[in-house]
Amino acid sequence: MTTEDTSSLAAESLSKSFGGVRAVDDATVRFVPGKINAIIGPNGSGKTTFLNCVTGMIRPDSGRVSLRGKEITRASPDRIVRLGLGRSFQACRIFPRMTVTENLLVPVRNRSVRTLLGKAHDDATVRRAQLWLQRLGIDHLHGVEARDLSFGQQKLLELGGVLMSEPEIVILDEPAGGVNPSLIRWISALIQELNAEGRTFVVVEHNMELVMTLSDHVVVFDRGRPIASGTPAEVQADPRVLEAYLGV
Amino acid sequence: MPNDSDLADASAQGASRPWPIPRLLGTGTLGALAILVLSFPFLTDTGYLLSTGVFILNYALMATGWNFVGGFTGYISLGHAAYWGLGAYATAIMITRLDMPWYLALVTSAAAVAVIAVPVGIAALRVRGASFVIVTIAFVMILLLVFQSWAGVTGGSSGLMVPRAFDVLRTQHHQIFFYLYAAALALTLLVWWAIDRSRFGMGLKAIREDEDKARALGVPTYASKLVVFVLSAFFTGLAGGLYALWFGDLDPVFQFSILMGAYMVLMALLGGIRELFGPVLGALVVGVSVEYFKSEFGDTQFHLVATGLLLALVVLFMPEGLIPWLRGLFQRFGPRASSIREVSAGELAEQVEREHAVDEPGSRS
C-alpha cells in the first residue's frame, strides 16, 4: 500500500454478488481528489452497484471503502453523507409532495439536538437554499411542489439537495440522463464551476461526448471491475475499452 | 443556460401574493374551538353526554399519538392498541399492587410503555410497508394472548378493576377526566406541532416520501423512525393510563383489540395524517358515529360493518383525509385565498428580495 491520500475516496477489492451473479468483482478504484472523475462502461457492467456499495446503500460482500483515509465500508448511508460524500440517483429522486425549498431543507449535516429541534424553515437555511436554487436557475419555483416540476427541473432540484448537504465529494449517477441538450450544457458548466470551487466529482455517465469534455480522469468498468483508467484521451486510445464496448 | 421554456412552465404556480387573513382566521378559529371544548362540561350535566365527550377525547388522544408514526413517516400501524392496553394495564397494576398515587402511576406507566416500545420498534422498523403493518398486528395479538393467559398478574380473562382515584360523584368524575384528557391532548398536539416544524420533522417527512433518498441526503432514518415510534407509544400509553383511571375496569379483549387499532388508523386517515388536527377531527367523526351506532342499533355486529365500510371508503376515495379536502373546497369556492404552501412561497419571495445581495453560496466555511 502506498500512503493514503487524505482527501480521496477509494475502494479496494470491492465485491458484491446477487444470487450467483457477481455484479461487482474485486474492484479497486482510486478517485483523483479535486478533479472530475467519470465512470463509464457498458450497461450492466456494475457501475451503479459499485456506487451503491461505496455510498453504503448496499453492503459489499468483501473489500473496503475509504474516505479521506477513514474506513467507511460498514457505515450507514446517512453517516457517509455526513462525512462529506453526497450522491444523486440514476432515476431522478426528489420528494414529490414537498415544495422545492422544502426539498433542500431535508439534508442536515449537523446532528446536534438543538439543530434538529430547531425550526426547519429557519432564516439562514432558507437563505442558503434560496441561493443554491438561484445558482441552479430554479429559484423562481421555490414554492412549487416538486411533483409539478418538469423532468429537467427535478434533475436540477435533486442536484440542489445533494449540494445542500455540503459534500466535499459529489457522486452523480447519470446527471445528463433523459435531459435535453441545452440543459446538459448548463449542468456540465455547473459541475465545472463547482469543481473549480474545490469539490471532487464522480460522475457515472453514458453520454460519451459529455464525459470526454467534462472529466479529468476516467475509469472504465466492464463485468464488475475497472479495466482501464486515465485521462479521456488515454482511455479512448485503450484497446481494452473498445473491446468492452464493442463486445467480443 | 437552460432555456426559458424548460424552466418557466411551473413558475406561474409559484408566484402568488401572501395572504395573512387565513392565518389570523386559523388562530381565531383554534381559540374559539378550544374554548368550546373546555366549556363543554359546563354546557351539559347529562352523564351520558359527558362520558361520550371523554370517550371522544380518548379517541383523539390515541389517534394523535398514533399519528406520530403514521403521519410523519407514513408507516401505518394497525396494532397501536397494544400501547393503549399496556398503558392501561400498567397504570392499573401500579395502583393496585404497588399502591402508587394515580398521577405517578399514570406517568410511570406511559414511560414504561415507551421503554417496551424500544425493542418492538427496533424489530418492526427493520421492515417497511405491509410487513410493518403485519408486525404491529402481531404484537397486539401476542399481548392479547399473554394478558389473557397470565391471570396471576393481569387478572386474565375476567379482567382487572382499578379503584377510583377521586371520591366524587359520577358527573364530577367525568368532568375531571374530561379536563385531564384535554390537557394530555393539548400536550400531545404541542409536541406533534413542534416536531412538524422542526428539522427533525422535515427529515421524517422525507422518510414518508422516499426513505432511501432521505438516507442518501444524510437523514438518520432508522434512529428518526425509532424516536417517533417511541414517542407515539408514550402518548398512546398515556391515553391508556387515563382510560384505566377513568373507566376503572379492564378487559384484555377490549384493551388489546385490533378493532381499536383500526379505529386509530381510521380516525387519523379520515381527518388527514399530514395535519395537526387531522386525527382530532377524525376522532370526533368516528367517536360520534360509534356512539350513535351503539345507541341506535345496540351491541350488534353492525359496528364492524360500518367501521369496515368507512375505512374502505376512506382508503379508496379520500386517502388524504377531510382537512385537505375541505381546504380544497375552500380554495375553490371561498375567497381568492391561497394555500399554505403558496403563502410560504410568497413569503419566501419577499424575503429573497430583501436579502438579494447576500454572498454567493458554496463558499464553504
Next chain:
Amino acid sequence: MSGGLFLQSLILGVLLGGLYALMAAGLTLYFGVMRVVMIAHAAFLVLAGYLAWFFTTRTGLDPILSLAVTVPAFFVLGVGIRRLLITRLKPATMTMMSVLLTFALALVIEGLLGFTFTGVQRRIRTGYSSANFEIFGAQVAVVKLIAFVLAVVALGSLWFVLKKTSLGQALRATIQHREAAELVGIDTDKVAGYGFGIGLATAAVGGTALALDATIYPSLHWHWIGPMMAIIVVGGLGSIPGAAMAAMALGIIHAFLQVPLGATWAQTVFYVALFGTLMVRPQGFFGGRLAQRF
C-alpha cells in the same frame, strides 16, 4: 414424549401444515400478481366455512359438495374484488393501502357473518364427524385426513395449472417480472385478475376443509391471522413452494408445541418465528427482498 404421542403430533402437524400451505399459496398468489397483502384471506376462509355449514344444514348433503358452488363463486368474487377495489389504489402506496383495504373487507365479512348467522358457534355434523382411525398406534380423526386431502388436491391442481397450462405460464411470468411479461404480449391485467380469482378460490377449499374439523364463529379469522402473518414474513411471499414449505414447517412445530405448552401458548410460536425472522433475516427465508421492500 412417547412414540405414540410423537407420531400423533407429527401427523397432526402435517395435516394442519397442509392447510397452512394452501393458505400460503393463496397469499403468495395475491402478492405475486398485485403486490397485495390480503389480510381478509382468513375472513374468506371463515366465510367459506359458513357457506359449507349452511349448505349442509339446509340440504343434508356432504359439505364437500358445497365446493361446486363456492369455488367458482369465490373465483368470480376474487376477480371482482381486484377489478372494483384493488385497482383503484395508487400504485405507489398499493401494498400498504391494500393491507388497510383488505383489513376493512375482513371487518365487513366478520360483521355480516355475525349479523346473518349470529355469534353462536357452529359445527358441521356428518356421518364421519366423530370417526377416528388408527395408524401405528396414533389416533387420527377422519375429518382431519379429509381436510388434508382437500388441501393436497387443491395444491396439486394449483401446481398443475401453474406448470402445465398457458394461463399458468402467463401467471408465473407476471409474478416474476410484470414489465417483461407485458413485453412478450401477456395481458397482465387480465392475468392478475385470474390470479386473484384463483387465490380466493383456494380460500373456498381451505375454509371448507377447516369447517369439517373445527367449530366456526365470525371472529375465528383473527385466530388464523397469526399463522397467516408468520407465513407472510417468514416465508417471504417470494414463491409458492417457498411459502408453502415455511407454512408446513410452522404447522408441524406448532403441533409439537401444543402438547407441552397447551393451545394458547403454542400459538405464540408464530409470533416468535415472526419476530425472530425480523431480527435475523428481515427479507424472510424464502422470498428474497420483496417482502421487506413492500
